[in-house]
Amino acid sequence: MTVHSAIIDGKPVVAQSSFGVVNPANGIEIGRAPAMGEEDLARAIAAAKAAFPAWSAKSDDALQAACIAVTEHIKASAEELARLITLEQGKPLNGMGSRWEMGGALAWAGHTAGLSLPVKVLQDNQHGLVELHRKPLGVVGSITPWNFPVMIGIWHIMPALRTGNTVVIKPSPLTPLSTIRLVEIMNEVLPPGVVNVVTGDDSGQFNLGAAMAAHPDVKKVVFTGSCATGQKVMRSAAETIKHLTLELGGNDAAIVLPDANPAEIAEGLFWGAFINNGQTCAAIKRLYVHESIHDAVCDELVEFARGIPVGDGALEPTLLGPIQNPMQFAKVSRLVADAKARGKVLLGGEPAEGLFFPPTIIAGLSNGDPLVDEEQFGPALPIIKYSNVEDALRMANDSEFGLGGSVWSSDIAAARKVAARMECGSVWINKHAAIQPNAPFGGVKGSGFGVEFADEGMKEYTDIQVIFS
Numbered sequence: 001m002t003v004h005s006a007i008i009d010g011k012p013v014v015a016q017s018s019f020g021v022v023n024p025a026n027g028i029e030i031g032r033a034p035a036m037g038e039e040d041l042a043r044a045i046a047a048a049k050a051a052f053p054a055w056s057a058k059s060d061d062a063l064q065a066a067c068i069a070v071t072e073h074i075k076a077s078a079e080e081l082a083r084l085i086t087l088e089q090g091k092p093l094n095g096m097g098s099r100w101e102m103g104g105a106l107a108w109a110g111h112t113a114g115l116s117l118p119v120k121v122l123q124d125n126q127h128g129l130v131e132l133h134r135k136p137l138g139v140v141g142s143i144t145p146w147n148f149p150v151m152i153g154i155w156h157i158m159p160a161l162r163t164g165n166t167v168v169i170k171p172s173p174l175t176p177l178s179t180i181r182l183v184e185i186m187n188e189v190l191p192p193g194v195v196n197v198v199t200g201d202d203s204g205q206f207n208l209g210a211a212m213a214a215h216p217d218v219k220k221v222v223f224t225g226s227c228a229t230g231q232k233v234m235r236s237a238a239e240t241i242k243h244l245t246l247e248l249g250g251n252d253a254a255i256v257l258p259d260a261n262p263a264e265i266a267e268g269l270f271w272g273a274f275i276n277n278g279q280t281c282a283a284i285k286r287l288y289v290h291e292s293i294h295d296a297v298c299d300e301l302v303e304f305a306r307g308i309p310v311g312d313g314a315l316e317p318t319l320l321g322p323i324q325n326p327m328q329f330a331k332v333s334r335l336v337a338d339a340k341a342r343g344k345v346l347l348g349g350e351p352a353e354g355l356f357f358p359p360t361i362i363a364g365l366s367n368g369d370p371l372v373d374e375e376q377f378g379p380a381l382p383i384i385k386y387s388n389v390e391d392a393l394r395m396a397n398d399s400e401f402g403l404g405g406s407v408w409s410s411d412i413a414a415a416r417k418v419a420a421r422m423e424c425g426s427v428w429i430n431k432h433a434a435i436q437p438n439a440p441f442g443g444v445k446g447s448g449f450g451v452e453f454a455d456e457g458m459k460e461y462t463d464i465q466v467i468f469s
């Protein structure tokens with residue numbers, strides 16, 4: 001079995017041991033990644049640190065040109081990367097799958113390359129000139145999850161590079177191969193050491209992510225993953241007072257107002273919930289529907305969901321693949337088994353073969369039921385009936401999370417008023433999870449802090465220096 005090499009200082013690196021990466025569609029090992037230790041991590045961070053002075057000294061135009069070149073170079077390998085994502089992540093090539101993920105990755109890379117944080121003049125008068133400069137931080141540590149390995153890697157790496165930082169990325173042990181390949185491709189056009197990748201399997205005493213978050217030469221950690229691990233990152237980073245961006249879990253609520261048109265919104269609701277099999281930080285994870293249209297919305301949603309082909313993501317017609325890993329499969333199975341005893345299964349409800357779990361829709365649930373309160377992060381949607389909007393808002397906001405939310409209505413002005421009262425970082429009207437590179441994205445409450453994307457996201461990779469003259 002091929003052992004893929006990590007990339008440190010522009011060179012391929014293997015470790016003494018390796019770990020297997022499995023295709024979730026069939027359980028077959030598709031490759032191995034290096035199980036790296038403390039010395040490998042130290043080398044990667046040292047390489048990024050050594051590359052920093054020259055990279056950060058580049059002019060803004062030169063950084064921009066380099067980021068455009070990186071984007072163009074990735075574009076040439078988009079199909080290869082999409083196929084690798086499908087192999088290790090399980091998502092389909094088509095639909096909102098790996099080709100879509102690569103489209104997103106390129107859109108974000110291109111947009112970020114085009115941004116700029118010029119010097120801002122705060123004052124220029126007889127009392128003097130006061131300028132606000134944005135300075136890169138140094139080595140940025142990126143820790144990514146398994147749901148969108150390449151797109152989230154791009155979200156972390158590109159703003160760091162654009163602002164003059166260097167990077168060490170550590171992908172999830174479940175999906176390391178597409179990140180390794182991404183970094184390999186980037187290294188074909190970047191100076192050595194500017195972007196490095198290290199891999200480890202989170203087993204045993206040594207945890208690569210934790211060590212990265214504690215390392216004194218890493219000046220910032222950008223982390224996307226679970227709340228529990230985010231807390232650990234925060235603790236590890238405290239000793240060295242690192243900058244942090246934490247994009248943690250979510251339990252997004254969607255509120256369907258009484259004037260919504262069930263037939264018109266069914267498709268948007270379905271993909272808002274089942275995008276990437278529900279394994280998406282900002283997906284609909286609780287659906288609140290007004291009693292007057294509850295049954296019609298359930299019927300339309302189930303009707304739409306019945307037509308979705310589930311299978312091996314490598315087959316062109318597939319639109320939903322397997323759950324990515326056994327831990328997640330067990331979590332979804334547990335929550336669905338519990339919900340079946342409490343509510344009414346409208347669709348699915350029984351695990352299929354291997355890691356396949358059919359789209360599952362369960363009505364008759366309420367806040368307090370585990371499938372409603374916990375982040376299921378899988379293809380199982382709870383529906384909660386409500387009778388007045390105040391109740392719906394109270395239930396939607398009664399969560400430790402605050403990533404995204406949505407309101408569905410034929411009256412946009414009314415929907416905007418409800419949206420403004422939701423406690424979350426992004427609210428969409430008549431759509432969900434429709435993130436875009438020119439709008440900042442981040443969570444409130446337990447979903448983390450700091451934003452990604454747009455100027456606001458780039459600023460998080462800089463320190464402010466004010467020069468008074």
Ligand code: TXE
Nearest residue numbers: 144145171172209210225226229232247248249281375377
């Ligand atoms: O995440 P982890 P897991 C949620 C989802 C899922 C749960 C667990 O609910 O069921 O998280 O998934 C690295 N210090 N999300 O276990 O552990 C790890 O190697 C630093 C939501 O996969 O958070 C991986 O690279 N890093 C989420 C990354 O952290 C550590 C996406 C994320 O893994 C570490 C994924 C440590 N001590 C899961 N231990 C989203 N926001 O979209 C592990 N890691």
